[in-house]
């Protein structure tokens with residue numbers, strides 16, 4: 001379907017029942033569209049959703065297009081740390097560390113329900129790649145670069161002190177260690193979702209998941225818009241814009257290739273911008289004597305640092321690897337070799353862990369959208385981000401397209417600010433009536449769920465008892481919902497007034513309730529069972545990889561969205577197939593048939 005010259009085209013509506021919301025801002029109803037958007041943003045990872053939010057909050061009209069779901073790309077497959085990147089100090093990237101530490105502080109304030117302080121222990125062993133004195137110097141620098149932080153400063157321990165702090169750690173060769181603070185985001189997928197919701201709530205942005213950009217509309221060497229496919233219906237759309245931002249993460253080169261008329265010119269005319277590396281994590285149950293903080297350890301076999309991170313109350317998330325990657329980005333998965341590497345190194349530093357492959361619940365793997373470069377080792381490739389204006393490409397100039405290369409979860413807000421600042425100049429954007437586009441406002445603006453929360457624990461303490469009484473739900477459920485939705489937790493519970501059944505727990509043995517599934521559809525733009533399982537509630541990361549709860553979630557979605565039995569069946573199958581292909585699992589899936 002194409003839009004006739006001066007009319008806005010009708011876009012797919014991703015909130016079919018949003019009119020039933022109990023309370024919503026003007027932009028929450030339906031999907032808005034304009035004849036010509038100021039900006040189209042391609043890619044709904046942390047960077048693309050951050051850019052869309054930043055631009056919409058400044059009053060620009062924006063269309064965000066995500067081919068799968070918000071936060072379904074690399075942003076979902078990270079170590080889930082909001083960190084300065086101690087390791088980048090070794091590469092002398094002080095500006096990157098400074099930026100990351102400043103953004104860490106902002107995220108702790110703006111998303112206190114999702115981003116929490118995390119203590120990390122860093123042991124130093126004789127014969128290690130990094131001597132103790134150098135670690136200590138790095139720690140002081142790390143503290144110095146974040147001297148106005150809210151997190152505690154690091155502490156240094158001698159061998160005895162460190163061993164007392166971490167009694168099960170390998171003692172042989174231990175020289176001492178430090179305990180320092182960074183931050184952790186259990187569920188970065190929700191930061192992407194909250195950015196998308198916030199962009200939409202301005203009334204200036206249309207945000208579409210399951211919308212894959214298939215081609216560019218071009219005139220005289222200038223991009224005038226894009227064509228995209230609604231992958232849920234197979235319908236095609238064309239939309240116009242003054243400028244396009246390519247925030248497709250590791251898929252960035254594939255999007256740039258769409259500027260070329262055919263595959264032959266793509267191969268000959270385009271240099272690669274991305275040299276992605278694969279990083280795999282394993283998830284194991286917490287084990288006896290395991291650390292109560294994260295550990296940041298140097299691997300013996302190759303000197304690479306890796307993390308053992310307490311995650312989601314019941315697990316350790318262990319990773320990551322860092323391997324050159326050439327394969328299909330949509331099929332990235334970890335290998336048994338990587339799993340064994342992570343197990344061996346964990347067992348070495350925590351000998352009593354005694355982990356084997358059978359303890360691994362599942363793995364996940366992602367491709368870092370790193371700039372193509374000739375660093376001799378993947379770990380040496382810079383994690384900085386930069387903006388490429390294709391109008392300035394000497395060989396293949398294309399007006400109207402800007403690509404965002406690299407980046408980290410941690411620095412997404414600042415990246416978004418810089419990108420929108422650049423786009424305003426490059427695409428000559430103005431507000432209606434000729435007003436100048438205002439400066440970025442996200443620095444001190446909480447994400448939707450962070451509004452009204454200054455300290456999460458006191459917020460919980462202040463609301464658990466009253467909400468528990470008002471909604472007749474256990475205080476632990478209230479606390480769990482605050483962890484996921486922040487100050488929007490009551491919106492989930494208010495849904496139960498419509499249907500008491502939605503107070504029922506999901507059968508995952510956790511604290512999730514059915515109302516969350518309905519909320520995911522109505523307020524968080526979830527369209528498929530996988531959207532809910534992987535990126536709204538997170539049942540996919542339960543010990544059974546969501547195999548018990550998927551049918552229940554699908555039934556609930558089916559009732560809410562009027563799905564036929566065949567659609568429910570297909571959704572369950574698609575979810576299971578995804579988990580089997582992408583989350584290499586050992587214990588989780590083997591216990592449940594995959595019919």
Ligand SMILES: Cc1cc2nc3c(=O)[nH]c(=O)nc-3n(C[C@H](O)[C@H](O)[C@H](O)COP(=O)(O)OP(=O)(O)OC[C@H]3O[C@@H](n4cnc5c(N)ncnc54)[C@H](O)[C@@H]3O)c2cc1C
Nearest residue numbers: 043045046047067073074075079081213249279408409410
């Ligand atoms: C193993 C690993 C560990 C990491 N750990 C950390 C960490 O602990 N802390 C940290 O700060 N950073 C970490 N990172 C880095 C961080 O995860 C990434 O830099 C960040 O998530 C990139 O976000 P993005 O939005 O650019 O890309 P993505 O999240 O990949 O988003 C790009 C999106 O574009 C979409 N897309 C692609 N093509 C199209 C198209 N044609 N049309 C529409 N949409 C399209 C994709 O579906 C995808 O959702 C880690 C990365 C990896 C791989």
